[in-house]
Amino acid sequence: MKNIFFLLVLTSLLSFSATLQGGESGYFEKVFPAPENPSPGELPMAAEWRIWIPEGVDRIRGVVVHQHGCGNGSGDGGRTAVYDLHWQELARKHGCALIASSFRLDDRPCEQWCDPRNGSAQSFFNALEYFAEYTGHEELTSVPWALWGHSGGGQWVGSMTQLYPQRVVAAWLRSGCPDTVVKIFDELPMNDDVLNVPMMLNIGAHEYDFGIVWVSCWNYICHMRAKNAKIGFMVDPSTHHETGSSRYPAIRFLDDMLTLRLPLEGTELLPAPQGLVLPIDRITDQEISADNIVNDPEKPDGNYDSTERRKFLKDGLWFPSEEYVVVWRKYSIDNTFEDQTPPPAPFEAFVNSKTGIITWRCRADVESGLKTFAIYRDGVELAQLPTANVVNSRPVFQGVMYSDTPDFSLPEMKYQIPDYDAESGSKYTISAFNTAGLESEKVIVVVH
Numbered sequence: 001m002k003n004i005f006f007l008l009v010l011t012s013l014l015s016f017s018a019t020l021q022g023g024e025s026g027y028f029e030k031v032f033p034a035p036e037n038p039s040p041g042e043l044p045m046a047a048e049w050r051i052w053i054p055e056g057v058d059r060i061r062g063v064v065v066h067q068h069g070c071g072n073g074s075g076d077g078g079r080t081a082v083y084d085l086h087w088q089e090l091a092r093k094h095g096c097a098l099i100a101s102s103f104r105l106d107d108r109p110c111e112q113w114c115d116p117r118n119g120s121a122q123s124f125f126n127a128l129e130y131f132a133e134y135t136g137h138e139e140l141t142s143v144p145w146a147l148w149g150h151s152g153g154g155q156w157v158g159s160m161t162q163l164y165p166q167r168v169v170a171a172w173l174r175s176g177c178p179d180t181v182v183k184i185f186d187e188l189p190m191n192d193d194v195l196n197v198p199m200m201l202n203i204g205a206h207e208y209d210f211g212i213v214w215v216s217c218w219n220y221i222c223h224m225r226a227k228n229a230k231i232g233f234m235v236d237p238s239t240h241h242e243t244g245s246s247r248y249p250a251i252r253f254l255d256d257m258l259t260l261r262l263p264l265e266g267t268e269l270l271p272a273p274q275g276l277v278l279p280i281d282r283i284t285d286q287e288i289s290a291d292n293i294v295n296d297p298e299k300p301d302g303n304y305d306s307t308e309r310r311k312f313l314k315d316g317l318w319f320p321s322e323e324y325v326v327v328w329r330k331y332s333i334d335n336t337f338e339d340q341t342p343p344p345a346p347f348e349a350f351v352n353s354k355t356g357i358i359t360w361r362c363r364a365d366v367e368s369g370l371k372t373f374a375i376y377r378d379g380v381e382l383a384q385l386p387t388a389n390v391v392n393s394r395p396v397f398q399g400v401m402y403s404d405t406p407d408f409s410l411p412e413m414k415y416q417i418p419d420y421d422a423e424s425g426s427k428y429t430i431s432a433f434n435t436a437g438l439e440s441e442k443v444i445v446v447v448h
Contacts, residue, residue, distance in 0.1 A: 025055040027082060030130045032123060034104070043119025044112055048102040049127035052082040053135060054092040060137050061095040061262050062144045062169060063128070064254070068101065068403045069151030069176070070110035077405040078102040084406050085364040085398060090251050093366055094258040097140065099127070100405075114152035114176075116159050142267045146254045147171040150243050150403045151213075155179075158199070158220075165193035169269060170257035172250045174202045174404070175213050175241055177220040190227070196272050198257050198320055199224075199231040202246055204239035205289035213241070218312045225315035230272060232317045234328055235289040238335050238392060243404035245393045248368070248435075249331045255366060256320055277316040278325060287332045288313065335394075339368045343434040345441045346373065346413070350448035351428060356420025358445055360413050360430055368434035370397045375415050376429045376442060384433075385415065394435050422447070 030049045038044040053060065066087055068078035081087070081100030091098040103113045103120065113120040125141075132140040146169040149157035154176025161171045162178060178188055201221055207213050224231045236246050261270045288309050319325050330336050343365035351358045364370040372395070375382045388399025388407035399407030417428070428445040 025053045025057065027052050028131055028134060030127055030134075032126065038119070041117065041119055041122070043123045045106065045108055046104040047113075047120070047123045047127075048079065048104075049123070049131075050079070050082045050100055050102075051127075051131050052088060052091070052098045053137065054088070054095070054097075057095050059095070060097050060139050060143055061264075062097075062146060062258065063140065064091045064096050064098045064146045065124075065148065065157070066098065066100040066404070067147070067149035067153035067156050068103075068405070069149075069153050070105070070114060072105055074151070074153075074403040075102045075104060077401045077403045080401075080406045080408060080410060081404075083398075083410055085362075086247060086251065086366075086369040086396075089364045089366045090255055090258075092363070093255065094262055096143075096146070096258070096262075097131075097137070099131075101127075110152045111155075114155045114159075116156055116163060120156065121160065121163065139267075144169045144262065144267060144269050146258055148174070148250060148254065148404075149176065150174045151176045151241065153403070154201075159188060161197050161199065162188040162190065162194050165189075165191075165197050166269065168197050169261045170198040170200075170254055170272075172200050172202065172253060174243055174246055174250070175204060175207060175217075177201060177217050179216050179220065195224070195227055195229040197230065198253075198261075198272050198275070199229070200234060200250070200253050201231060202234045202236060202250065204236045204241060204244070206238075206240045218309075221317075222312045222315070225313070225317070228315075230275060230318045230320075232319050232328065233288075233313070235287075235332055236335070237289050237332065240392075242391050242402045243393075243400070244391070245335055245400075247400070247404050248337055249327055252327055252337075252367065253320070253324065256324065260320075273320045275318055275320045276322065276325075277318050279316040280310050280313050283313065283317065285309075287329060289332070337367075337436075339365070339434065339436040339438065341365075341367065342438045343368065343370065343432045343440045346430050346432055346443050349430050349443050349445045351417065351420075351445045353422045353447050356417040356422075358415045358417065358428065358430065360443075360445075362413060362432050365434035365436075365438075368436040368438070371395055371433045371435045371437075372397055373413070373415075374431050374433065374439070375417075376431070377417075377426050379427075379429075382417070382428075383415065385411075396435060 034046040066081040068074040147157035154173035158178040346360040346362040349360035387395040390400045393400040429442040431442045432440040
């Protein structure tokens with residue numbers, strides 16, 4: 001039933017986007033079917049691509065890419081990624097489009113798409129070309145990318161960074177790196193352009209049941225830092241292989257890099273920040289979660305004690321700024337972060353005088369996302385909207401699934417006032433809360 005509801009919502013959204021053909025904003029979709037007889041280097045599976053373009057943007061400055069992980073479950077989750085209000089706000093802030101895929105594996109091995117050279121990179125380029133023509137944003141084919149990927153998606157974005165470093169603003173690799181699935185790392189390009197791309201490798205402290213992730217990621221960070229690459233490392237203390245609440249430090253990282261590197265005109269990236277290297281003697285065991293790992297003699301791969309971890313991190317970790325080191329320290333210890341600013345307030349809030357249904361629009365807080373809304377009647381709180389399902393994540397209005405995508409339910413900004421009486425003279429207001437618990441200003445609901 002949930003998937004049926006999701007398809008109904010999705011059909012409605014895509015019907016809306018279809019009315020925007022030749023326009024500049026909205027949701028758009030392109031499905032590339034699986035070829036009957038794929039040629040070498042051609043993606044052998046079906047690929048669905050969706051893009052969101054913010055309102056009022058004359059020229060797209062970049063593309064934020066949200067790439068799901070391996071398996072059909074993660075592929076299904078990728079279908080909701082562009083509807084995520086938090087990721088949309090990151091894209092909107094920088095005049096970027098938000099794009100996501102859904103690769104249909106069936107019985108094929110994951111590396112048939114998470115290695116970009118097997119056709120998924122070309123599928124990405126084909127999608128950008130299609131959306132460029134369909135929306136009139138020809139610049140989509142040439143602007144830079146900010147990359148985020150989970151698991152096999154981490155391998156994909158890391159590999160894309162090594163293949164096309166001059167196009168990459170920054171990359172966030174969650175629970176995966178270019179040799180997670182097959183040992184192809186040494187075959188990928190490695191040069192100064194690659195080493196200069198700001199990257200962050202992020203894995204869960206309890207992913208010891210995914211030993212291949214630990215082994216490959218530790219070797220990857222060691223290899224890259226030995227070459228003085230601009231790459232940091234963040235262990236999520238609360239998660240296994242799921243993404244959890246890692247979007248908060250990820251979005252902050254990409255936000256900082258987009259601010260520093262996106263040009264106002266043209267497509268040539270501005271220089272990456274010099275940043276700083278935090279030496280291993282300034283890193284505690286808790287910050288690399290060495291004390292959180294359960295050592296299993298049956299699964300020794302990846303269960304490193306603090307001495308072994310320090311050996312891997314002997315070249316220290318790169319961070320873009322001292323400010324981000326503060327974010328890293330807090331999140332690495334207990335998943336917390338600081339946010340002192342309230343979220344944006346709702347807007348276009350109306351109540352239907354006949355039905356008593358309130359509808360509104362709202363943007364997410366780029367730092368802390370969007371948790372819920374409060375409805376007030378004559379200054380007294382009437383209700384707070386429930387949050388959707390989450391997987392080991394802080395509560396979020398749209399929910400968070402395994403691969404950091406909204407719940408299939410895609411909840412609406414709508415509330416039915418109980419026992420509504422248009423003649424009562426009651427005044428209704430509405431406010432938003434971010435996940436840091438901060439409340440926006442209250443906005444008057446207009447009778448419509």
